[in-house]
Each structure stands twice: as structure tokens, then as C-alpha cells.
Amino acid sequence: MPTLLHLDSSADLSTSRSRAITATFADTWRGLGADHIVVYRDLHREPLPHLTDAALHFPPRLRPNAASPSAEQEALQLQLIAELVAADVLLIGVPLYNYSMPSTLKAWIDYIHLPAVTASFDDRTSQQPLAGRPVVLVSTRGGVYDTGTSTEFDDHALPALSLILGNALGMMLETIVATRTLSERFGAPADEIAKQHHELAAAHESAAEAARRLG
Secondary structure, eight states, X not given: OOEEEEEEOOSOSSXXXXXXXXXXXXXXXXXXXXXXXXXXXXXXXSOOOOOSOGGGGSOGGGSOTTOXXXXXXXXXXXXXXXXXXXXXXXXXXXXXXTTBOOHXXXXXXXXXXXXXXXXXXXXXXXXXXXTTOEXXXXXXXXSOOOTTSTTTTOXXXXXXXXXXXXXXXXXXXXEEEXXXXXXXXXXXXXXXHHHHHHHHHHHHHHHHHHHHHHO
């Protein structure tokens, strides 16, 4: 059965653009058939505890001899990794918070990025089990990050996720981006508001298309 792992991280529970766009993807996925499963995690409503021991950044064989991380957190890490590996497609809502990803999403990344288990480390087996698996990142930004603007390179969320999920885990990344999401709230010029509406509509269309294609 085709399985989608759907993660939301926005702290806005009512007007979030990233939540709306990921919902379009997930709803389209479900519409492909009763066999299309969605496993959902709301990282804001049910945040993961931050790692309390640096040893959890590594599997047991790569930890210092005296390491004794929390057994509860280690079990949670294995659960999250198993949940991810079991998914055929990963969908993540990535609102831009202070030029980076929400801390709730970063906590999830810290659990699932495990050298020699999900990411390449040495030449042993059981590495990069997610290689070639699709991941769709829905990136929403309050401001303008167009090519050629002074803020073009101020998004530090997508580059970090590309490095971790794409390079380290070997996943195949797709991005769906909507910017200017705060334009109406703060009285932007009419042309900027029109661009925001166009980008948002295009993002919903891209989400539906991607769900049909990947499902």
C-alpha cells in the first residue's frame, strides 16, 4: 500500500499556508484510492523532545564507550526512523522562521539523521535505506526571496534540508514554494499581493500534481 509520511511544523493552526498546501497534497494522495495511506505527524501540536545526549547523534557502535543516552529517547529515535523508512513518499511543511526551519522540525531531523543507519558513514551495509525515495518540501515565506533581490540567499531552511535529506540520506527532493505570505497583513502594494495570490494558487496546483505523480 503506498504510504505518505506527512509532517507539519507551522505554529499557525488557522491561517498557515504551509499547512494548507500540504493538506492539498495529502487530500489528493488519499483520493488516489483506499489503499493510499497517510501517516501524519504534527510537530507543533505534539513536539518531539530535543535530544538530551549528543550520543544519540550516532548509533551504538559509534558512541563513546561511556555513553548512556536515555533509553526512552533511543526507542523514540528508532520509532521515528522506522516510520520514515516505511514511507514511500515524505511530505514536509517548512515555514520559514527567522530565516530557518522551525525548531520542532529541526528536532525531528536530529532524530532521523543517523550516520551508518540512515546516512552514509562507512562501507558497511544498512546505510541510506531512503536513497532515491521522494521527499516534497513545501516552503512558505512571509517576505520576498526572488532571484536578484538582496534577500535571495536569506532562506537557510531549504539549503539545510537539501543537505541532510538529499545529500546525506540520498532522497530525491522536490520543492514547492510560496512567498510573500505576509503581504496582505502588512499592507504591501497591490502588485505584490497579486503575486502572492498567484504563487499560492500555483503551489496548490503543484502539490496536487505531485501527489498524483508520486502516488
